[in-house]
Amino acid sequence: MTRDVSVGSVHSADGTVIGYRSVGTGPGLLIVPGTLAMAADFDGLAAALADRFTVHTIERRGRGTSGPQGDRYGVEVEAADIEAVRAATGARFAFGHSFGAFLTLEAALRGSAFERMALYEPGVSIDGSVPMDWAPESRRLLDAGKPAEAFLTFVRGMNPETSGKAPRWLLRLILRLAIRKPERLQKHALLAGSIREHAEAASRDNDFPKYARLDAPVLLMAGKGVENTGAGRAAVRLEDVLVDSELVRYPRLDHFGPEKDPATIGAAIASFCLDRSV
Structure with missing residues (x-):
């Protein structure tokens, strides 16, 4: 129902x-x-x-x-x-x-x-377990108007033992196939705020x-x-x-x-x- x-x-x-x-x-x-x-x-x-x-x-x-x-x-x-x-x-x-x-x-x-x-x-x-070494590069890419690359940097940085091992070109292709465009755009739009959120968790x-x-x-x-x-x-x-x-x-x-x-x-x-x- x-x-x-x-x-x-x-x-x-x-x-x-x-x-x-x-x-x-x-x-x-x-x-x-x-x-x-x-x-x-x-x-x-x-x-x-x-x-x-x-x-x-x-x-x-x-x-x-x-x-x-x-x-x-x-x-x-x-x-x-x-x-x-x-x-x-x-x-x-x-x-x-x-x-x-x-x-x-x-x-x-x-x-x-x-x-x-x-x-x-x-x-x-x-x-x-909540690393932040990826954040400066992700911010730089956002500021440069490259949200897809900033998101790719986030995905690799947050999961170093899994997706972080994949080459950027391969992971770029996987993300395009695995995540629908509207969802990708939403994640891109929320990424700047997400960096602040992860920093809060990492600081503790x-x-x-x-x-x-x-x-x-x-x-x-x-x-x-x-x-x-x-x-x-x-x-x-x-x-x-x-x-x-x-x-x-x-x-x-x-x-x-x-x-x-x-x-x-x-x-x-x-x-x-x-x-x-x-």
């Missing part, structure tokens, strides 16, 4: 307008997308959850109907954005993907009262033991890159730190599992949030 998506907005603590998309019926669940993503990219996951939850997908600042990142951009303002939407919607549960999962943890540390959190490959920097390298202060149950999820990607390994390390957590692996899915297979990930989120066996 197709459900209508409604669009709402709130003002965050600094006055910035933060939009969100809502669909479904039931207890509130907040989706926090990762970097280079917009709220609509998670419509499939929201639809998979809509028969059991009222799903609210935040449009993170710097994109869509939300205001700009702003001069004082940082984790603190993103956490405040999450709290503003949580308070406005009454969402009891949260799902975060990648950088959005990192922000979900940070919001919880600052008092966002989520009863349960599901996190897919959190973008938490552990032992340098190895401070992840602080998450031991969280007592809410957490479902950690990881795809096939659990051994050779920073985000995959972060999920494993976080299981040892979070006091009430479990890790589920999806060997057939990659880092974008929630967008590519929303039915599987949605079922796991629903079972966990409703306190059933994953």
